[in-house]
Amino acid sequence: MTVQGGGHDAIVLGAGAAGLMAAATAGQGGARVVVLDHAQHAGRKILISGGGRCNFTNMDAGAGQFLSANPHFAKSALARYTPADFLALVQRHRIPWHEKAAGQLFCDRSARDIVDMLMRECAAGQVEMRLSHRIIDVARDGAGQYRVETDHGVFHAPSLIVATGGLSIPKLGATGLAHDLARRFGLGMVAPAPALVPLTFGARDMAWMEPLAGLSVNVGIACHDGAGRQARHVTFRDGMVFTHRGLSGPAILQASSYWQPGEALEIDLLPGINAAARLLEIKRDRPRAGGVAMLSMLLPQRLAQFFARSCLPEGQLAGLPDSVLTDMAGTLGAWRLNPHGTEGYVKAEVTRGGVDTACLSSRDMEARDVPGLFMVGEAVDVTGWLGGYNFQWAWASGHAAGQAVAERRG
Structure with a gap:
């Protein structure tokens, strides 16, 4: 099997909201990052959200609008990357937006603006984007390196950020990979179920x-x-x-x-x-x-x-x-x-439950007992209300993990 793109500091699995944010943050912090996704295009779930206009955040987002076995877990990440922070990013990219209902922010034109923005942010961090890469196996060797085998070769890095989401909307390529990897690495699970359905x-x-x-x-x-x-x-x-x-x-x-x-x-x-x-x-x-x-x-x-x-x-x-x-x-x-x-998951906007937060650091989303393994976004047992909250969790948790990877490299 061919070894691809050696010398990475982190591998990000999933080119969705949380994965792109994590990759961009880590890359701009100096880390060498590669994003792997089986889909042909990045941000597919972003593109259909909010009727195609992406309810990209909610200005009122706080831990009280999220369900979790540990209702306090989300506080740290949400406080360190706020809706105002993401809105500032949107404005810096000159994306027109409007407030549709109290706190709910949407793109004026199209959700494509958010995906393009995230891709530009990744490019600014020299993130290597590998789409149409089917993941075959993920393992960690005795030296603490993560090995990800795909149908296009093998990738190695000391950090692995799992951002492949939950089980909702399988027609967009959702799989149980994040949950499978959590179990493989010994992380606990809160039983998943369809939510916002x-x-x-x-x-x-x-x-x-x-x-x-x-x-x-x-x-x-x-x-x-x-x-x-x-x-x-x-x-x-x-x-x-x-x-x-x-x-x-x-x-x-x-x-x-x-x-x-x-x-x-x-x-x-x-x-x-x-x-x-x-x-x-x-x-x-x-x-x-x-x-x-x-x-x-x-x-x-x-x-x-x-x-x-x-x-x-x-x-x-x-x-x-x-x-x-x-x-x-x-x-x-x-x-x-x-x-x-x-x-069911066919119509569910998100997945409730997921990786047990008791196994993760609330500061940076790293697995407590598996160094270098990060779980972010919908894969984690943090489920937001309707109205932009789940995107804010994706941005906040992805940013927390990406920042940790960048700091570790430094």
């Missing part, structure tokens, strides 16, 4: 949900994570969409990262509204209004008809007692549904 329902639920397909409504969904002192509670207020397989929309995608099989979702269909008081007010103003008419003042017509059929006493559509309206308000404010599962 639509939820599916069983046949019984779909019988009544299918007629609602395409309907969108703003909701609030309460989510819980952790236990005891580590417990955290958050409510997502955003859009929910009924689909032919279940539920989607931003609020559902957010909730999916917290949802566990067997758990029920509790959905507030009227967030910020006192449903009981509002229904009683409608009754007072329109005493002859039927249940559908009353509910239609608060909900889309099809959803109002569904709740009138399912919640009102049979045949009683008008002259509703206050007690019935109060009960209905309780249902609207805490509608419980039991998802059957998710759309």
Whole structure:
């Protein structure tokens, strides 16, 4: 097997967001870096993100917007490379951008601008880019050198940065390589699962949900994570969409990262509204209004008809007692549904779980017991909310590892 490009200080596996950031940072710090990826083009997941405009960061990003078995792990990297730091890079490259929602920054033109920027940053660090290189084997020899065998030759370096992502969106080339390598080198794993993904329902639920397909409504969904002192509670207020397989929309995608099989979702269909008081007010103003008419003042017509059929006493559509309206308000404010599962990694934007952070240094993402091995980005058990948070984790964790490699060389 031919030995390719000797004399590297670091090999980066993966030419995605975290990998390109790690490579550029290390290269500009003086390290000799090679990036290996089986894809023909770099940054494929970046290119499809944000509807093709890449929600490249969130100005509010902090550890509180991430899920992890150790909720404090992300603090160090996020503090050392902030959204303002990445925005400064974007502005230095004169990429036009806009704030679509609170804190969410997007490219004005195309996500291609971000990929091109990262490639220019890598070029500035004289990073060697080897695309269309299928990885066959990865090992570490007795001298502490990492050996990566590809279908185009073998590469050696004292540092290996694994940035091959998780299992989400396999059509873009996602594989379980990072997880496989973590296990091979003795690192612990937090069970991976699809996250930021639509939820599916069983046949019984779909019988009544299918007629609602395409309907969108703003909701609030309460989510819980952790236990005891580590417990955290958050409510997502955003859009929910009924689909032919279940539920989607931003609020559902957010909730999916917290949802566990067997758990029920509790959905507030009227967030910020006192449903009981509002229904009683409608009754007072329109005493002859039927249940559908009353509910239609608060909900889309099809959803109002569904709740009138399912919640009102049979045949009683008008002259509703206050007690019935109060009960209905309780249902609207805490509608419980039991998802059957998710759309899986095919539709998941990210992978929850991954390399156990207990095995990594929070400062530089290096494996505690395997010198020179770094795990960054989506491969790690740090999962952000929807809205640019996962890209910020990619930039921050990649920068931390790249900086460590550069400092080690010096």
